[in-house]
Amino acid sequence: MSTSSSSHSSMEGIESPGARRALSLLFTIPDRFYDFCHLDQKTFFELADWIMEHVASKLSTNISIEESLFMFLDVVARGNSFTNVAYEWEHDVQLTQSIFLNVLNALTVLHESKEMDPEVPPFKQSLKARWKGARSLRPGRSRMDGLIKMGEDEMSQDGLEVNQxxxxxxxEALNNFIHEQADY
Structure with a gap:
């Protein structure tokens, strides 16, 4: 009897609204996937696999790496606020910000562990084309302490201060990873 209840509770995790949204995005048509993520599905899966293999999650909740990546990209690629992302993925703002920081940490590990390909298009070029939510990375936009606000909603003031x-x-690591995957 305890076995069926434990398997039932694991099924509930799959049925969370955020997990359902992640699954629908994972298996959507390629153009829609690219419009959301600014990278293709194969590269997305390769990145998720790399992160799972090399970086331990710091989240106290059981959120999949795929859902975490989608939420991170919702902020940096689509330019959405944390309030909007939290609403769309049915999480609270604090968890949404924790997920963002967890992915930021994973991509920092990626940057430290892989050599940057000199053939990758310049960061400034991809910033305009790919990372709408990170446009505040332009020189002179950070404060004296090197922090910038990401994912801010003017009304709710929910932005997260991160190191520029x-x-x-x-x-840059994400751009490099995308470029490497395009070569295969």
Missing amino acids: EELKHAL
Whole structure:
């Protein structure tokens, strides 16, 4: 009897609204997937696999790496606020920000562990084309302490202060990873 209740509770995790949304995005048509993530499905899966293999999650909740990546990309690629992302993925803002920081950490590890390919298009070029939510990375936009606000909604003031260099390195690593996968 306890076995069926434990398997039932694991099924509930799969049925969470965020997990359902992640699954629907994972198996959507390629153009819609690219519009959301700014990378293709194969690269997304390769990145998720790399992160699972090399970086331990710091989240106290059981959120899949795929859902976490989608939420991170919702902020940096689509330019959405944490309030909006939390609403769309049915999580609270604090958890949404924790998920963002967890992925930021994973991409920082990626940056530190892989050599950057000199053939990757310049970061400034991809910033405009790919990372709408990170446009505040332009020189002079950070404060004296090197922090910038990401995912801010003017009304709710829910932005998260992150280190500009760390975010830049994370996005450079992501650009590099995308470029490497395109070669295969």
